[in-house]
Amino acid sequence: MSNQTQIDICLCTFMRPELLRETLTSIEQQQLSPDINVKVFVVDNDANAGAETVINEFKMRGLIDITYDIEPEQNIALARNRSVRMGKGDYVAFIDDDEVASESWLTHLYDCLRRYEADGVFGPVVPIYPSNAPAWVVESGLIDRPSHKTGTTVVTGATNNTLVKRSLLDQYTGPFDREFGLTGGSDAALFRKAVKDGFKLIWCNEAIVSESVPDERMTFEFLKRRSYRGGQCYARIILAEATLIEKLMWFFKRLAYTTVAILLVPFAMILGTKYTMRAIRKLFLNLGQLSVLSGRYYYEYRR
Incomplete structure (x- = not known):
């Protein structure tokens, strides 16, 4: 175990137990080399612990090492900060609670980060549209997320598909700014600042996660x-x-x-x-x- 590289997967959730179950299942199914050890840290931003039942299911299965905590204050930045503090791995991955990771997701992120000697790497989030999706939504591309050629240097990023060195996060107080906790943007602010401070962030187009698009977003x-x-x-x-x-x-x-x-x-x-x-x-x-x-x-x- 001492020769293994530990990657902490940080996952914040809020009142989406069924979607969270799918996300955690995709983490269980990651295809990883024996020298990588993964720990999952879930922070519930619901003070009523709405995700606890789902977390207990995965603890009982025992396929992943999972730790659960609650951030009672409604603030996504504080939830992210709590999840980061829970682990001690040299690398920290982020994924959203409504996303499903491809089986080689984490392997691609990790290999890409090392290959390009980067401090952080981001991957695409592919929207999965329901059969009743309006044609204009799909054709307009308004819901589509960014995509770049693998190895492309980027100037900022989000925590919806990310792997960073913990040493980057340790450079900043928080590291996510609570002032963005109800508006969003604490991740983009952090990574933009990191680039200005000399950290190297790149893109890995093979590290795919998917996200089903709910009806309420197609309006x-x-x-x-x-x-x-x-x-x-x-x-x-x-x-x-x-x-x-x-x-x-x-x-x-x-x-x-x-x-x-x-x-x-x-x-x-x-x-x-x-x-x-x-x-x-x-x-x-x-x-x-x-x-x-x-x-x-x-x-x-x-x-």
Whole structure:
């Protein structure tokens, strides 16, 4: 055991027991070399311990080493921080509680990180659409996540499909910022900061996890809110490190982009729903950025 490399898988969950069960099952099925030891740390952000029954099922099966804890304060950043503190492995992997990992997911992340001598590596999240998915949702690509060629250097990332060296996380207090705990974005803020501090982050396109798209995400209202929230988070991150001149340039650029997006919407409506939604997404991304000037944020994770 002493010669093994330990990877801690950190998984935060909130009131999604059935989806969590699928995620943990996919972790049980990981194809790993004998020199890798995996420990799973699940933090429930539900003070009522809604995931405990599912966790006990997997403890009884004994196929994975799993530890469970609760973060009672509603805050995704605090839940992530608690999960990181629970382990001591040299590497920390993250996956969401509504995702299913491919059997070689962790192996690809680990091999890629070592091959490119990186400090962190990210992989794609592939959406699985139900048979009743509206055509415009699929064709527009609005739900699709980023994808890059393996080995591509990236400037930020999310904790939905990630492996990082613990030494990176140890450099920062938290390491996730609780101020993003109800809006999201603490992961993007951390990894953007890490790149500025000289850490190397790359992409591994073979390390696939999938995510079933629920009906409530395939609506105009959801995509509008998600775009607005995404714009807010991005602006909060970049403005925190910007000079006065950069802030002024950002403001006038966003104002121009917002104006152009408003003018494009009527023309997009002539071309069809998918083009209309793409134009509206651009509009709300920019409106979200400008809205940070009000100091009022959209709290997607507040329940």
